[in-house]
Amino acid sequence: MTQNRIYLDHAATSWPKPEAVYAEMDRYAREVGAVAGRGAYAEAMEGERLVRRCRADIAGLLGESEPERIVFTQNGTDSLNLAIHGLLRPGDHVVTTVCEHNSVLRPLRFHQQKRDVRVTYVRCDGEGFVSPDDIAAAILPGTRLVAILHASNVTGAIQPAEEVGRIAAEREIPFLLDAAQSLGHLPISAKALHQPLIAAPGHKGLLGPLGTGILYIPPGLESRLESLKQGGTGTRSDEDLQPTSLPDKYESGNLNVPGIVGLGEGVRVAVHRAHGNEERSLCRALLEGLAQIPGLTLYGPKSHVRRVGVVSFNLAGFEPQELAALLDSAYHIQVRAGIHCAPRMHQSLGTSPRGTVRISVSVGSTTYQDINTVIEALREIAAS
Numbered sequence: 001m002t003q004n005r006i007y008l009d010h011a012a013t014s015w016p017k018p019e020a021v022y023a024e025m026d027r028y029a030r031e032v033g034a035v036a037g038r039g040a041y042a043e044a045m046e047g048e049r050l051v052r053r054c055r056a057d058i059a060g061l062l063g064e065s066e067p068e069r070i071v072f073t074q075n076g077t078d079s080l081n082l083a084i085h086g087l088l089r090p091g092d093h094v095v096t097t098v099c100e101h102n103s104v105l106r107p108l109r110f111h112q113q114k115r116d117v118r119v120t121y122v123r124c125d126g127e128g129f130v131s132p133d134d135i136a137a138a139i140l141p142g143t144r145l146v147a148i149l150h151a152s153n154v155t156g157a158i159q160p161a162e163e164v165g166r167i168a169a170e171r172e173i174p175f176l177l178d179a180a181q182s183l184g185h186l187p188i189s190a191k192a193l194h195q196p197l198i199a200a201p202g203h204k205g206l207l208g209p210l211g212t213g214i215l216y217i218p219p220g221l222e223s224r225l226e227s228l229k230q231g232g233t234g235t236r237s238d239e240d241l242q243p244t245s246l247p248d249k250y251e252s253g254n255l256n257v258p259g260i261v262g263l264g265e266g267v268r269v270a271v272h273r274a275h276g277n278e279e280r281s282l283c284r285a286l287l288e289g290l291a292q293i294p295g296l297t298l299y300g301p302k303s304h305v306r307r308v309g310v311v312s313f314n315l316a317g318f319e320p321q322e323l324a325a326l327l328d329s330a331y332h333i334q335v336r337a338g339i340h341c342a343p344r345m346h347q348s349l350g351t352s353p354r355g356t357v358r359i360s361v362s363v364g365s366t367t368y369q370d371i372n373t374v375i376e377a378l379r380e381i382a383a384s
């Protein structure tokens, strides 16, 4: 593996993690090494304390005062599956968008095929934005879920989540926000978004390790949201009924404590970044440089303002996979190419079936020098 790699695939997972993430995971594994919430000895209680702290910090990030509303999962996909499978009943109608990731599209498709659930896919405009009016117009009497992504992992477009949340709340329809590309990148207030379910990985913007994710359960929804797994929770162990209290209802089996300990450290760094403008500035420098390259087509919002640091493009004469491979082999620049698990998004952009090349940046890892290097590399390739 190359040490001098320029890693620009942060939308897949952030890397490197803050030093404290590695250090605390190592300390936990070597010195604590106990399960959390299931023992009265010092190490088990230390595990429980660290899990509680991480839960509270993530709740704080969302402006939520009840930490138990944060449920730990394995990744963003796991969180979205819990929300979708836990809420939908046969015959329900769902409003979603063409911008979604397969982690939303495929669970919905499953319900379409097996449970007679109907799904409306709301279109986006040429820049990748969804209109709240289109969401409102798609709602039917039987609509039981509105599910949209907050920021696109293809175009970087930030969707009008607040307005969509208001539309759903006014109609008392549960609202699921896929915050995979926004949590840790943007300030997110559950209250301002009208209390959606918020699904997010821990390993992207929150800077935690792979194998971590969260689902925020808004007040009242726990009575409607079924648990997908049942088992040991370390609480009410004399009963064979799954507890109904949060977070135990949705957290069966031992937690990924080493991962959550690392996530806790990541969140403490991410909280500062989410409120800064640095990602926007990096994105602006990248967009401005890419726009000057002959034969390069940019997709998504023209401005850096309503975008996270995710930029998709194609270069005339190159397949996306070929260009990504060339950037890696000749320049040690690591980007992603293809459909990025969002097939309907590419149908809308006109980039099916090959997709796009995607650069994604992260504050604290990506430098302006990295941006200049990738722009220079693409300029050289375009001129070759």
Ligand SMILES: Cc1ncc(COP(=O)(O)O)c(C=O)c1O
Residues within 6 Å of the ligand: 011, 012, 075, 076, 077, 078, 101, 103, 149, 151, 152, 153, 178, 180, 181, 200, 201, 202, 213
């Ligand atoms: C928009 C979006 N949703 C969901 C996911 C799934 O997250 P995870 O990889 O943690 O399962 C991703 C991951 O790339 C994503 O970009």
